[in-house]
Amino acid sequence: MSCKNTIMRLSEYRRILCKLKALGFTRVFSDHLAGALDISPALVRKDFSDFGLTGNRKSGYTVDELIEKMNMILRKDKVEPVIVVGCGGIGRALMEYNAFAGEGIRIVAGFDSRPELHDLKGTIPVHDISRLEVYIKGHNIKTAILAVPESSAGDMADFLISRGVTGILNVAPIPLKGYDNCVIRNINFLHELENTIYFASMLDSKQK
Amino acid sequence: MSCKNTIMRLSEYRRILCKLKALGFTRVFSDHLAGALDISPALVRKDFSDFGLTGNRKSGYTVDELIEKMNMILRKDKVEPVIVVGCGGIGRALMEYNAFAGEGIRIVAGFDSRPELHDLKGTIPVHDISRLEVYIKGHNIKTAILAVPESSAGDMADFLISRGVTGILNVAPIPLKGYDNCVIRNINFLHELENTIYFASMLDSKQK
DNA sequence: TAGATTGTTAATCGATTAACAATC
DNA sequence: TAGATTGTTAATCGATTAACAATC
Numbered sequence: 116m117s118c119k120n121t122i123m124r125l126s127e128y129r130r131i132l133c134k135l136k137a138l139g140f141t142r143v144f145s146d147h148l149a150g151a152l153d154i155s156p157a158l159v160r161k162d163f164s165d166f167g168l169t170g171n172r173k174s175g176y177t178v179d180e181l182i183e184k185m186n187m188i189l190r191k192d193k194v195e196p197v198i199v200v201g202c203g204g205i206g207r208a209l210m211e212y213n214a215f216a217g218e219g220i221r222i223v224a225g226f227d228s229r230p231e232l233h234d235l236k237g238t239i240p241v242h243d244i245s246r247l248e249v250y251i252k253g254h255n256i257k258t259a260i261l262a263v264p265e266s267s268a269g270d271m272a273d274f275l276i277s278r279g280v281t282g283i284l285n286v287a288p289i290p291l292k293g294y295d296n297c298v299i300r301n302i303n304f305l306h307e308l309e310n311t312i313y314f315a316s317m318l319d320s321k322q323k
Numbered sequence: 324m325s326c327k328n329t330i331m332r333l334s335e336y337r338r339i340l341c342k343l344k345a346l347g348f349t350r351v352f353s354d355h356l357a358g359a360l361d362i363s364p365a366l367v368r369k370d371f372s373d374f375g376l377t378g379n380r381k382s383g384y385t386v387d388e389l390i391e392k393m394n395m396i397l398r399k400d401k402v403e404p405v406i407v408v409g410c411g412g413i414g415r416a417l418m419e420y421n422a423f424a425g426e427g428i429r430i431v432a433g434f435d436s437r438p439e440l441h442d443l444k445g446t447i448p449v450h451d452i453s454r455l456e457v458y459i460k461g462h463n464i465k466t467a468i469l470a471v472p473e474s475s476a477g478d479m480a481d482f483l484i485s486r487g488v489t490g491i492l493n494v495a496p497i498p499l500k501g502y503d504n505c506v507i508r509n510i511n512f513l514h515e516l517e518n519t520i521y522f523a524s525m526l527d528s529k530q531k
Numbered sequence: 532t533a534g535a536t537t538g539t540t541a542a543t544c545g546a547t548t549a550a551c552a553a554t555c
Numbered sequence: 556t557a558g559a560t561t562g563t564t565a566a567t568c569g570a571t572t573a574a575c576a577a578t579c
Contacts, residue, residue, distance in 0.1 A: 118570060122521050126514035127498060144536070153500050156536095157572055164538060172537045173579035189517050190524055197516065204416030211412050214473075214496035214513050220520075258520055265422075282523030284516055288422035290335065292361050298522040300515055305422050306334040307508055308405065308492055309397050312428075312466055313330050314506040315490030316398055326546060352560070364560090365548055372562060380561045381555035 117165040122189075124162055127152055129185045136178050144175040191219035197258045198250070200271055202227040202241050205286050206262030210239050222260075224250060251278045258282040265289045272299065325373040330397075332370055335360055337393045344386050352383040399427035405466045406458070408479055410435040410449050413494050414470030418447050430468075432458060459486045466490040473497045480507065 131151045135143055145159040152159075163169070163176070168184055170176035186192055197215075199206045202225040210222050225241040227233070234241045242250065250256065259280050263271050268287035275283060276297045283299045285291050290301040339359045343351055353367040360367075371377070371384070376392055378384035394400055405423075407414045410433040418430050433449040435441070442449045450458065458464065467488050471479050476495035483491060484505045491507045493499050498509040 120570075122518055123514060126511070126517045130497075130514075146536085155572060157574090158570090160536090160538065161571080170537060171579065172577075173535070175536070188521070190520055191517075195520055204419050205413075208412030208416040209512060212512060215516070218513055220513070220516055257523060258516070260516075281526055282519040284512075284519050289338075296526065298519055298526060300519045300522075302510060302515060303334075304417060304420060304492075305426055305428070306331060306338075307510060308423070308428055308466070308468075309334045309399075310330050311490040311492050311506055311508045312398055312403055313396070314508075315465060318489055318504065318506060328546075354560085363548060365550090366546090368560090368562065369547080378561060379555065380553075381559070383560070 117162075121162045121165060124152065124154070124158075125166070125185055125189060128159070128162070129182065129189065132178055132182050132185070136182060141178055142175050143178055143181070145170075186219070189219075194219055194221050195258055196221055196223040196254060196256055197260060198223060198247075198256050199225040199260045199262060200227075200244075200247070200275065201261065201263030201287070202229075202232050203262065203264075206260070209260055209262065209286070223254065223256075226250070247274070248278055251275070251280065256280060259284070261285045261287050261291075263287050272297075325370075329370050329373060332360065332362070332366075333374070333393055333397060336367070336370070337390060337397065340386055340390050340393070344390060349386055350383050351386055351389070353378075394427070397427075402427055402429050403466055404429055404431040404462060404464055405468060406431060406455075406464050407433040407468045407470060408435075408452075408455070408483065409469065409471035409495070410440050411470065411472075414468070417468055417470065417494070418449075431462065431464075434458075455482070456486055459483070459488065464488060467492070469493045469495050469499075471495050480505075 128148055131148060132143065145156040148159045149156040166184070166188055168176070168181055197220055199210050199222055202210065206225065210225050215222060222239055225239060226244050226247050227241055228244040230243070232241055233243055257280060259275050261268060261272060261275070261283050265288050268285065268289050268291060272283060272285070272291050276294060281297050283297060285299055285301045288303065288305060290303055291299050293299040336356055339356060340351065353364040356367045357364040374392070374396055376384070376389055405428055407418050407430055410418065414433065418433050423430060430447055433447060434452050434455050435449055436452040438451070440449055441451055465488060467483050469476060469480060469491050473496050476493065476497050476499060480491060480493070480499050484502060489505050491505060493507055493509045496511065496513060498511055499507050501507040
């Protein structure tokens with residue numbers, strides 16, 4: 116039925132739709148969205164159809180209705196509390212990342228083993244890693260951003276999962292495997308850069 | 324022939340192979356690598372075969388040879404200079420990201436329009452954005468990490484491309500389209516988190 | 532109505548996997 | 556040799572697209 120990519124595109128559709136709404140648009144056609152995302156109109160319609168997002172054969176889709184239903188699908192009807200484990204450069208940057216604000220995602224706390232990074236009075240407190248277990252239970256945390264060094268990434272993921280976390284966005288420099296009871300999404304900046312450089316150099320050689 | 328995913332996996336194979344080498348392994352089987360990456364042995368062999376990475380029908384592949392040839396394919400024979408445009412939270416974190424060191428990627432400079440972020444004496448200098456054009460030309464920069472706010476991402480990408488940049492890793496909160504003469508790889512943390520949360524919640528409902 | 536767009540099916544495209552001959 | 560692993564082909568699986576009937 117719906118594929119992995121569809122969900123990623125749903126986030127992208129939603130982003131565009133919110134933009135359109137802000138500009139005063141009330142209706143939109145598959146053709147428009149396709150252009151904005153650089154995909155085919157058929158794929159837009161198929162994605163929508165897979166999630167029961169229906170339009171009108173004459174006047175396309177209603178912007179408000181799409182946004183509302185997508186918010187439902189993407190669990191944006193309530194705010195999701197997210198913790199950041201590892202508050203070094205990347206971890207800290209994501210704690211302070213303001214593109215999450217107003218998008219149904221709230222970073223509620225950070226955790227780090229280094230005492231110099233602890234800060235219980237900031238907008239977003241940074242606790243000692245020893246408080247992780249109690250915090251997860253107490254606040255019923257289901258989602259974590261993992262930004263620890265390579266050496267502790269695996270153990271830390273295991274710990275989070277054992278304590279009930281079901282979704283991990285892993286930006287540690289080592290990819291981790293998913294489990295039956297937890298989704299892990301890996302972002303590896305080195306690999307992404309290598310990939311970019313590879314395809315860029317292919318571009319060069321193609322144009323020669 | 325070789326697909327987009329193959330290149331990403333090449334980075335992953337390489338990472339594992341370097342680990343194996345450090346542990347003293349000299350040979351490796353498709354089966355081992357498949358296990359480490361959670362893919363099928365057939366895919367490992369196909370990926371290798373696509374790039375002319377050959378093994379031995381009895382004793383598998385030579386670790387050193389694989390690493391050497393992968394370094395060639397991934398352009399790791401020489402150090403790639405990379406600039407960071409936008410030195411806020413994420414940009415700065417990537418400038419200081421030490422997983423790039425020793426991996427053929429060197430962040431050579433940062434650029435930002437905010438004077439308070441300028442720093443010409445640090446390990447990696449942060450210049451005013453006005454110096455971008457001269458720097459790109461002078462140092463023959465082909466690769467950039469784009470970490471500016473949404474409002475300037477599109478314009479800044481256009482500028483970089485017009486000045487000769489052919490590969491952009493875009494971590495700005497707005498996805499950008501690629502062009503004929505430049506590869507753009509988008510990392511959108513909001514979308515990645517939404518995706519993680521979605522699939523995590525599917526996991527929950529599946530287990531009920 | 533005529534025109535335009537959706538919703539859906541079948542066709543296509545691309546990536547992964549199964550299977551097995553080749554062979555070390 | 557016998558056993559094990561590669562390299563490769565054909566089959567399968569999954570995602571995208573083309574096409575078009577339905578219909579607003």
